[in-house]
Amino acid sequence: xxxxxxxxxxxxxxxxxxxxxxxxxxxxxxxxxxxxxxxxxxxxxxxxxxxxxxxxxxxxxxxxxxxxxxxxxxxxxxxxxxxxxxxxxxxxxxxxxxxxxxxxxxxxxxxxxxxxxxxxxxxxxxxxxxxxxxxxxxxxxxxxxxxxxxxxxx
Amino acid sequence: xxxxxxxxxxxxxxxxxxxxxxxxxxxxxxxxxxxxxxxxxxxxxxxxxxxxxxxxxxxxxxxxxxxxxxxxxxxxxxxxxxxxxxxxxxxxxxxxxxxxxxxxxxxxxxxxxxxxxxxxxxxxxxxxxxxxxxxxxxxxxxxxxxxxxxxxxxxxxxxxxxxxxxxxxxxxxxxxxxxxxxxxx
Numbered sequence: 001x002x003x004x005x006x007x008x009x010x011x012x013x014x015x016x017x018x019x020x021x022x023x024x025x026x027x028x029x030x031x032x033x034x035x036x037x038x039x040x041x042x043x044x045x046x047x048x049x050x051x052x053x054x055x056x057x058x059x060x061x062x063x064x065x066x067x068x069x070x071x072x073x074x075x076x077x078x079x080x081x082x083x084x085x086x087x088x089x090x091x092x093x094x095x096x097x098x099x100x101x102x103x104x105x106x107x108x109x110x111x112x113x114x115x116x117x118x119x120x121x122x123x124x125x126x127x128x129x130x131x132x133x134x135x136x137x138x139x140x141x142x143x144x145x146x147x148x149x150x151x152x153x154x
Numbered sequence: 155x156x157x158x159x160x161x162x163x164x165x166x167x168x169x170x171x172x173x174x175x176x177x178x179x180x181x182x183x184x185x186x187x188x189x190x191x192x193x194x195x196x197x198x199x200x201x202x203x204x205x206x207x208x209x210x211x212x213x214x215x216x217x218x219x220x221x222x223x224x225x226x227x228x229x230x231x232x233x234x235x236x237x238x239x240x241x242x243x244x245x246x247x248x249x250x251x252x253x254x255x256x257x258x259x260x261x262x263x264x265x266x267x268x269x270x271x272x273x274x275x276x277x278x279x280x281x282x283x284x285x286x287x288x289x290x291x292x293x294x295x296x297x298x299x300x301x302x303x304x305x306x307x308x309x310x311x312x313x314x315x316x317x318x319x320x321x322x323x324x325x326x327x328x329x330x331x332x333x334x335x336x337x338x339x
Contacts, residue, residue: 026288033181033291041181048174079237083266084174087288 003145010136014150017133022126027089031149042137046130049088053123056081060116064109074112075104081119090130092122164301168192169199169234169246170264175287179233179264182294191229196241199234203227205253229259230301235287236265236272244276251280260300264289 017023034041056077063074082097096119103111137147166188170176176192183190193199200206204227232250236243243263250256263276266287273284282300285293 029288029290030178033178033185038181045174045177048177052172052174076239079266080172083172083287086266087172087174087178089288 003140003143006136006140006143007145007148010133010140011148011150013133013136017129018150021091022129024089024091026087028150030088031147034147039141043134045088046134049084049090050127052084053081053093053127056084057116057120057123060119064113064116069107069109069112071104071107071112075101078104090123090126093119093126096122163187163189164230165189165191165228166297167199167202167229167232169194169196169232169238169243171195171235171238175235175264175289179289182289182291183233185291186294186297188231188297196234196238196243196246199232199246200241200249203229203232203250203256205249205256231260231262231297233262233264233285233297236263236276237267244272244279247276247279247281260297260303262297262300 014023018027030042030045059077060074060081063070063077078097078100082094082101085091085093085097096115100112100115100119103115140147166183168176168179168183168190170179170192171194173194176194180190180192191202193202197206232246234243234246241249243265247261247263250259250261257280260282261280262283262285263281264285264287265272268286276284283293283296
């Protein structure tokens with residue numbers, strides 16, 4: 001019984017995250033790559049993403065804090081962030097990065113600052129949600145169940 | 155150190171500066187049963203392929219494949235990101251195609267940006283495929299024909315006593331590849 005409930009919660013929550021655009025099909029691709037021989041694949045990739053993102057956000061903050069902002073360097077960091085968020089399916093983060101890059105092109109420092117705040121916000125949101133989702137996953141596995149897949153978002 | 159590996163496996167060298175993408179591509183390649191070596195830069199790739207140490211004069215043709223250090227590295231395909239600090243994927247592609255030793259190794263480029271001129275120049279430079287990131291299983295499935303076509307052809311020599319596990323494998327795919335090689339020659 002408990003496993004069923006957990007699985008249902010997991011599916012509901014996943015569906016919500018996809019509908020709200022926090023995650024896209026790429027996240028499903030990651031889930032597909034997880035199996036008995038790689039049971040922690042999603043957790044590993046997501047953890048790498050968290051570490052990497054925190055580093056990038058730090059770099060972005062420093063870059064924008066300079067007297068003379070080096071927009072090329074800034075853009076390089078955003079490009080990286082766009083890449084990593086795209087690779088794990090963090091759609092909203094990726095979309096903010098796209099806007100961010102445009103602002104870098106325009107050398108719009110103020111716009112970039114606003115975008116930085118926005119990307120930090122989106123990152124924290126997706127981080128919280130992914131952590132919750134993965135916790136549910138762990139609970140399912142601990143209760144002996146299989147992690148259900150949302151096929152419609154592949 | 156295995157000269158002849160117990161199961162014939164294609165060896166793919168993956169090059170990407172993003173740790174996340176490296177993990178991803180490695181996993182994707184492994185689901186296709188490829189052996190994978192992942193490096194984080196073009197320079198490391200060149201080093202691995204033996205293109206950086208020109209002073210290596212050992213002309214012996216020991217068939218032993220050392221997994222990390224120079225020479226005699228058996229790589230069946232190289233898949234590389236385009237945008238990397240230092241030397242780009244395009245530069246890497248060019249260097250590989252300019253090398254008499256390595257030019258026959260199929261190279262695939264990955265990029266997060268869909269820039270037609272970029273795609274064209276890579277293909278013109280000899281890349282077999284250009285994948286848009288994020289790379290998916292369906293992309294990785296496209297690698298097999300390139301690997302099959304080149305199987306058995308390493309460097310310019312075809313000495314029969316060289317380690318060529320692929321030709322000894324009895325699976326129908328491998329047999330087909332061998333026939334193709336014969337036909338093409």
